[in-house]
Amino acid sequence: MSVECPNFASQMKQADISRELRAATAKAVKTLFNADISDSEILINDTRKEFEGDYSIVVFPLSKLSRKSPEATAGEIGKYLKDHYDIIEDYNVIKGFLNCLIKTQRWIEVFEAREKTNDFSKSNGKKVVVEYCGPNTNKPLHLGHVRNMVIGYSMANILEAGGYEVHKVNIYNDRGIAICKSMLAWQKFGHGETPESSGLKGDQLVGKYYVLFDQQYRKQVADLIKNGHNEDDAKAATPLLLEAQQMLRKWESGDRETIRLWETMNRWVYAGFEKTFETLGVDFEKNYYESEHYLSGKELVEEGLKKGIFFRKDDGSVWVDLTDRGMDQKILLRKDGTSVYLTQDLGTANSRYQDFEMDLSVYVVADEQNYHFKALKGTLEKLGKPYASGIYHLSYGMVDLPSGKMKSREGTSVDADDLMQQMFDTAEEHTKALGKIEAFSEQQAQVLYRKLGLGALKFHLLRVNPKRRILFNPEESIEFHGDTGPFIQYTYARIQSILKKWESMGKPGNNDDKSNTLENIERFILRQEIAFSKVIEEACESMDPSLIASFTLNLAKLYNRFYNEYPILKAKDKSVLFFRVRLSEQVAKTIEQAMLLLGIEVPESM
RNA sequence: GGUCGCGUAGCUCAGCUGGAUAGAGCAACAGCCUUCUAAGCUGUGGGUCGAAGGUUCGAAUCCUUCCGCGAUCACCA
Structure with a gap:
């Protein structure tokens, strides 16, 4: 049918x-x-x-x-x-x-x-799973995650517009030594502090103890060095680190008390993350947890061994040889039989296929993992898995600070919640300075600040090609003028103002009023308008939301030029007036659609 | 050292599978609101497209070499 x-x-x-x-x-x-x-x-x-x-x-x-x-x-x-x-x-x-x-x-x-064609509805019959965010659960989200989420969410929208059935998923790296560090520091120094007792968001609270662990750890390392240890020994021998490692072993052996603490603290983190997701406006259909999958993938290793694709070394460890693809040999199982990162991802890829039977699997992950994903795909191809060829690593460049890489444990990362709040505050300042929204209720004003703040932030992150690194200078705030999200939002709001005025004029003009002249700028706008579908196709093919961003910016620029140089509601000829109103309306629709593909909302007035 | 990515105006970035005199924004300077929202528009200055070769009627774009920056090559995830 x-x-x-x-x-x-x-x-x-x-x-x-x-x-x-x-x-x-x-x-x-x-x-x-x-x-x-x-x-x-x-x-x-x-x-x-x-x-x-x-x-x-x-x-x-x-x-x-x-x-x-x-x-x-x-x-x-x-x-x-x-x-x-x-x-x-x-x-x-x-x-x-x-x-x-x-x-x-x-x-x-x-x-x-x-x-007549303002909606996308036809399916191409293909399914895609987009995995993005992928946080560790020992600390709050930072700007790097924001870039990831904004790219992932936007790419999911774009693929949907391209005809795919899209499933957005998240993967939580909820186990391992990092979370144990937070747990241990909380246990030792937390005095039973909870999100409720402290008023802190759960992820912020857990992150606080991650930082605290690192501070105490460094102190211990320094003490050991003072007492004559060399640096490497000291780093490996601090009581705190040994305790954290002990805790990890207890977790892996299923120690009830440890598991209970782990569950509690992860619960806090998830509640905190949820708030951040909501504020940023991203969502997930399904969550995967590393703790549920880190043992899986072993069956695939067995399968590979049986087929003779993998091999066992003398010490009992299992390897895959990827030298024929320009890579090295990669370990899949340690000699004690435990699995590594690649093994886990083999397992999650497999269960993801069982869940969705997708044609395409997009992993939004930073470019430091390029090699890993090449190895993952190569290994699955060797295994002859049907989903191997559909694996696509949407690799993006990391966000740097002027001081270099962001490091959560050293407190140098730009916190996602803080950054968004800062954007909202800046939006409020700009808006109040212009004094155009006196008619707004406080509630409406707050909604506007959020749209503008997020518009500025998301557009800033999406307008550059994902694979480029971004330098973020906290001293220089993200712009609201020029080639920015708010500029495009402003263009949309301006058009809405025109349309409202047109309605209050009794909607002069009708379809019998055929205009037979076009200004050059109107042709340019039309030429841009009809390029939209091609841009969507290109954005899908190249997995690049920045194409949508450039397109939208160009459309808004063209329209603003037109707006400034030609009368719309004051056009003398009624047919010209009617055409220009419709053209304006169409541009607004396209801007809205394109911005929604980027995950950015547009305001009716600002 | 091997592999991969990047290098375009003072800064941040566009530039599609090679095509016209390399384009925007920011910053600087000069204009435009008694007229549809000035978060806007117009104009001026600013470039040996990292370097050198090569392919082509034609190169920022493709190929080679070199220089610079980054990532990775963990029995971390």
């Missing part, structure tokens, strides 16, 4: 003039020069603003087929197009570029088609 539902992408394609032009050019080449060329081989650019035209066909490659000069070739193709396609108003040739001016009528038709 198949349901015919409007497919955003395919309808948009019908309204894609550059695609029409490409097909027409291929036909022209066939007719004029009797040469075959596929549509995709024809390169079409937006005409640069210093020349007349909407789209430019790059003719250099075609002159090989015509055996004429680029200019002559362009001239012939231009004439053919103008004679045979009524979408061409005129053309001109400059060097090897054929600049085509599209008829106003065609632009209007395309615009009307665009107006």
Whole structure:
């Protein structure tokens, strides 16, 4: 059974003039020069603003087929197009570029088609799981997690717009030595402190003891060094570290008291994380816990051994040889039979496939783990797992401070909750300074500050290519002017203001009022509008939300130029007024959709 | 040392599978609100696209070498 539902992408394609032009050019080449060329081989650019035209066909490659000069070739193709396609108003040739001016009528038709396709609904029949966040449970979330979450959440939205059925999941690294350090410090120095008794968010409370552990630990190391130990010995021999290791062993052997403490403190952390997720506006369909999976993956190792893909060394440890893929040998089981990181991820990948049977599995994880994911994928491929090829590591660069890497235990990391609060405060300052929201209730104002603060923060993180490192200077606050989230939000709010005013005017204009002129800037806006679906496709293919960010920024810039240079509600001609209102409305819709793909909300006024 | 990534204006970044005189924002300077929201718009200055070769009609983009920065190559996760 198949349901015919409007497919955003395919309808948009019908309204894609550059695609029409490409097909027409291929036909022209066939007719004029009797040469075959596929549509995709024809390169079409937006005409640069210093020349007349909407789209430019790059003719250099075609002159090989015509055996004429680029200019002559362009001239012939231009004439053919103008004679045979009524979408061409005129053309001109400059060097090897054929600049085509599209008829106003065609632009209007395309615009009307665009107006009708404002939702994405058609599925591509594929499932994707997006794993993001992946925190340790011994400390609160920091700016690095924020970048991760914002990328993951946005990429999930973009994939959904691209037709995927999307499942967002989180993985909690809830066991190991790190959480034991927090537990031990709390046990020794906490005096029974709880989130309730201290008023601290649970994750902040647990993080406090993680930092405290490190401080006490350093003190002990210093003492040992003073008493004649060398540094390496001292680091390994402090009573605190030995105790933490002891605690980890007790945890692994299932010691009831240790497990109970671990459960309690993790519960605090999860409650704290939930608040941060809610404030940031991200969510997960399912949570995975390392504590439930760290033993799994062993069956896969058995399977690999049986198939002869893995091998056992003399000491009993099990390895996979990835040298044929330019990697090394990787250990899978220690000689005592315990599993390592890679083994665990083998196990989680497997159970994830049992849970979702996804076609694609996206892991949003920092680029320090590039090698690990290459090894994971390579190992699963060797095992012949059906989901191996669908593994995609969405690798992003870490966030640095001017002083270097963020380190939670040294207290140098930028706390996610603090940062968001700071953004809200800054948004409030800016807004109050402008004094445009007197009509707002306190409640409405708070909602606005949150939208603007998050808009600024998320856009700042998403507008750069994920694989780039980001330098965050706490001394310089994130901008609200220029190429920013609030600038785009402002553009949206401005349009809403126009639309409201238009309504209060009694909505002058109707569909009989056909405009037959377009300003250049209006054509530029339309050209940008109809590129949206292609940008979504590209963002899916390259797993890169920054493409959406650039697109949206450009659209907002074009609109603001238009807004500043031309009257909309004050246009003299009613048909022009009506068209400009509709164009504005459409731009607002696109901005809203695009921003939602980034996980950013837009305000009705600001 | 091996592998991978990055290097574009003072700063932060765009630049699609090679295409026109390399584009924005910030910062600096000069303009634009009795007119639809000035978180806006316009203009000016600012570049040997890390370096050198190569491929091409054509290179920031592709190839090679080199320089600089980072990550990784853990029986940590």
